[in-house]
Amino acid sequence: MGSAGLLLVLGLAALLPADAAPCGAQRPDSSTAAQLLGTWLYVAGAAQFPQHQVEMLLIDHAFLRLEPGAGGQELLVSHYVAVGNQCFTNNLTYLEVAAGNATLVKHAKTQQTEGMLMNMSSENLLLIQYQMQKERTYLGQYLYARSLSLSTADKEEFEQHVECLGLRAEQIVYPPWRTEVCQVKEAEGSDSPHAEPAAAATAAPAPGTPWPGSAGN
Template sequence: MAAVKVATILSLGALLPTATFPCGTLRSDNTTASKLLGTWLYVAGAAQFPQHLLEMLLIDHGHLHVEPHTGEQELLVTQRVAVGDQCLANNSTYFKITVGNTTLVKHAKTHQTVGMLMNLSSEDTLLIQYQLQRERMYLGLYLYARNLSLSTAHQEEFEHHVKCLGLSGEEIVYAPWKTELCQVEEIEKGKSPRAEPAAAVTASPALGTHQPGSMEN
């Protein structure tokens, strides 16, 4: 049941209007695709929708693997998250790189845009912004990094983006990384422990319990 709830996180809506720096989108260029390739580790997330905050609490850790898809303008995104005793996988999205920005698009006939890359000061961090449209607008912001040794400056930068989007510190959760259900090696080799139709992009425990880099076993 928990896995089903987590899967709803990717049922997100249209592209959020571009904000101005420092909350603006990543300005894409001819080096963007090569910089995105490889594995990213989930660090933290913030969500405005209460249900999404509860769902993030169910997830221990997550990875995101980016590889070439159909040319330099599209990169396939494979996501894995650990929920309870399961490692859930999803490859139903891809990055679309255009002049000026990079968006996350669902594999569907509508090619629905579900998020965008936001501007950060380091090439070793990845910030994805989502938007959910229901009776009103709900925002989500999720941080990935090449490793879990995130500096204080990068953490503060993420928190600044959260506030810049109108979210609060109480809406931020960090991934605890207590288990090793979803192996990075399995992602890079294309193995999937358990495939699900729409596994979440996010991961996190209770707010303030663990900080980036605290990998407890």
């Protein structure tokens, strides 16, 4: 699916109601927003449909950069995705962290909800769950972490979230991180890494390549 078609799907997608937390999992709220700032490395993803699994295999590595928004109730999300020898960027989503509300992923232009953050046992793990609906429901789980080193317990926990959505462990794709097209370097004077694209960036990945967590039907 091309980038224009992908954005169209995202604009038309309808998510579960904001108060519907699948599998009984609690979602982070504004009290934990500060812990989300910084860079999150894409370490695993699971998608419902085979074509989305194939698309995820095109991604060598990816990460998110979360920064505070101007209004104080949003965290701006910058995506970095390496496909082939190019580093693509996108900043059309943000996390809504209004007091008393669950943290949701929203599209900046359409204001439509695209996903929700789910709690993990470690503050160094970030799980985004998608359950979008168009002609048919699209299910996906995408795991980000502060480092690429996942423990066996971390992987098992992610598999449990995947299976809770009705997906299978065999549908999980782990990006290889073979190149350094999109570089992640330690920020000077900080314990959190920051993103530094090593190649010219563009607004969307190559046709047929999704952002992790944003594939349409």
